[in-house]
Amino acid sequence: MSSAQQKPKAKRDTKRLILDICERYLMQWGYNVFSYHHIADELGVKNAAIHYHFRTKSDLAVAVLLRYRARFIRWTQTVEALPPQAQLDAYMRLSLNFVLNQRVGVLVTLGTEYNTLPEPLQEQVKLLQDEIFTWFAALLERGRSSGDFLFNGTAHAMASLIATTMLGSQLLGRVRGIGPFEEVVEQVHLIVGMKRNSP
Amino acid sequence: MSSAQQKPKAKRDTKRLILDICERYLMQWGYNVFSYHHIADELGVKNAAIHYHFRTKSDLAVAVLLRYRARFIRWTQTVEALPPQAQLDAYMRLSLNFVLNQRVGVLVTLGTEYNTLPEPLQEQVKLLQDEIFTWFAALLERGRSSGDFLFNGTAHAMASLIATTMLGSQLLGRVRGIGPFEEVVEQVHLIVGMKRNSP
């Protein structure tokens, strides 16, 4: 720790910057469209320099996903003390911010490209999907027990429905803008009983 | 018409076959991954032969979308006499069949790739999305009026929620198989009041 502070600018944090740029491309274009040249150009280096840090494109994308998954886990911890409604809203706001920034979550791009991805990357997509859907189901279960949510069916099924709605809404938002996205968010509130309940 | 019958096998219906194969690739891989070589190989011809029928890749994809849209309109006519619940189920079964065949609807692949598509193709995606969401909203409106559906919020908002759920479920199904997809379909039944209604 203290040794790291001794050379704070010893080297530019290139590895981190590469991950940042790659993550952005994954969310804007997906895996198959971007290239090492795109990343190298933004950093003002040559594509061989990227290969020094990540031997193959697959390695790079897997590294991005590992970081992405760890960040999601940390995020769930930062919101776990909030009321269930606030947690649900916070999650939907994540998707909304993606759309506002002309991106979509990596589950959208990599899910779509799934059949064309290298196997180690497919594995990461599966794991991330598991983590998100599992967290979602637990949230809905707790929220219903506490009386914050009100809905029919299993919490697991409702979690799958809302989580997939968020995926699809990002596709809708990418084409039609933020308005239609927000309309869906509002409707999600209704189906989990966060506003009016019975017809 | 009769002149067409005079030479029923005069030429192999290559143009149609190209459209069929391209459509399949669009649903399996999206626009950016497949190439003229992939199509040519399946037909047992060279890629130049495909260029004879469709000058550019963009032209070909647009032609596929025009046919796809026309087919959707015809499909809505074949189901329009059915009860609202049956129409909703028929639509969800379309998505389910995509997943069973290792595909997803073109709105999933082309929506994801939207930012990278040639402009004429973006236009087609927008139009198809319009047609599907508009049809869906009208269906939910009619179904609620007739007492077949029961839900809170506007029909338009509920239509957007269910339509986006179908998009996202195809991504889920692509990764995790048909089970999770069917769980979502069942939950859709619940939120539009097709089974138990009040908590």
Next chain:
DNA sequence: GTCTATAGCGGGATAGAC
């Protein structure tokens, strides 16, 4: 850690023969 140079491949598209 970044460079130049290059190998090797596959893509979109065209010209002109058959």
Next chain:
DNA sequence: GTCTATCCCGCTATAGAC
């Protein structure tokens, strides 16, 4: 309607200099 041949481009990845 399909072919061969070709152009030019961009991609992944590596070798070896600096």
